Amino acid sequence: MATIRDVAKRADVSTATVSRVINQNGYVNEDTKKRVKEAIDQLNYVPNEVARNLFTGRSEMIALFVPDITNPFFPELARAVEDIANRYHYTFVLCNTDNDIDKQIDYLNALQQKSVDGFILVSSSLTEEYLQQIRVPVVALDRMISNCISSVTVNNRLGGRQAVEHLKAIGCQRIAHIAGPEHTNNAVERMRGYLDGVKHEAWFNSSYVVSGAYHFDEAREAAIKLLTDYPEIDGIFAGNDLMGAGVLNAAASLGKNIPDELAVVGFDGVAMAETVTPTLTTVAQPIYDIGAKAADMLIKQIETHDSTVLTEEFNVQLIERQSTLRKEDKDER
Known part of the structure; x- marks a missing residue:
């Protein structure tokens, strides 16, 4: 050689x-x-x-940190980042962190030793102290981390309002919310959107808001308890599609008809929402677009050495499917 x-x-x-x-x-x-x-x-x-x-001092390598690779939202996001990285001839590294601070710090240290050129972070646990120790460009994706770091997000609060407005429009009288982790920025914004739509209703009950932690099993158990304690609930807005699938499973186990007895809306717009039974109405993010934008933003910062903090917020779109398509609506169509 x-x-x-x-x-x-x-x-x-x-x-x-x-x-x-x-x-x-x-x-x-x-x-x-x-x-x-x-x-x-x-x-x-x-x-x-x-x-x-x-x-x-360069590797032409970028890394994406995601908190849970089993959540179908993140592989779809990662595909977009990888495509843009390949287009610019960068190597792409995917790190599953479980949102564990120690794992994130270990990855950050190891990759910086290998001269990684930049990070795209989906994180809710990295503090300003840790962020200041990163010596290469960083872009936050899916959720805000710091005002000092560029970010690509969607209008989560508006999406939460759209979900509630849709449930009201199809006749729901008691709407509950299964929320994501309370320390996660996008989960908080989606809950605020829900509250915007229900807090002035005479029927509103703060007990209608429970946590599902963005996980299927936890959302399923939360929904079973919620529907058992408050059988009058006829609409649920789940903070992501994975939890929405958990709600559908819970309803089936309780013998509740979807959507005539219980209508369900998720959030994200992952492909899985079209494959569950019944198919899940969702507030869809432009998943590929936000991943691609974050990668493009990061690589441009790497190559231009421009440290200007940029923010991009994409709009969401409600996509109606079987989980909210009630009989009267079907008849009209």
């Missing part, structure tokens, strides 16, 4: 000149550059990536 010394000998230049040509770092006249490139081609020389990283 050819080495950088072999290339230098063939081109009759120093190894430092070869390095400058490979890494496009420093001035090399065009004739010399041509000789080096011809030598590389003739010898089929492949630069040592470790050596190049040490020389440039």
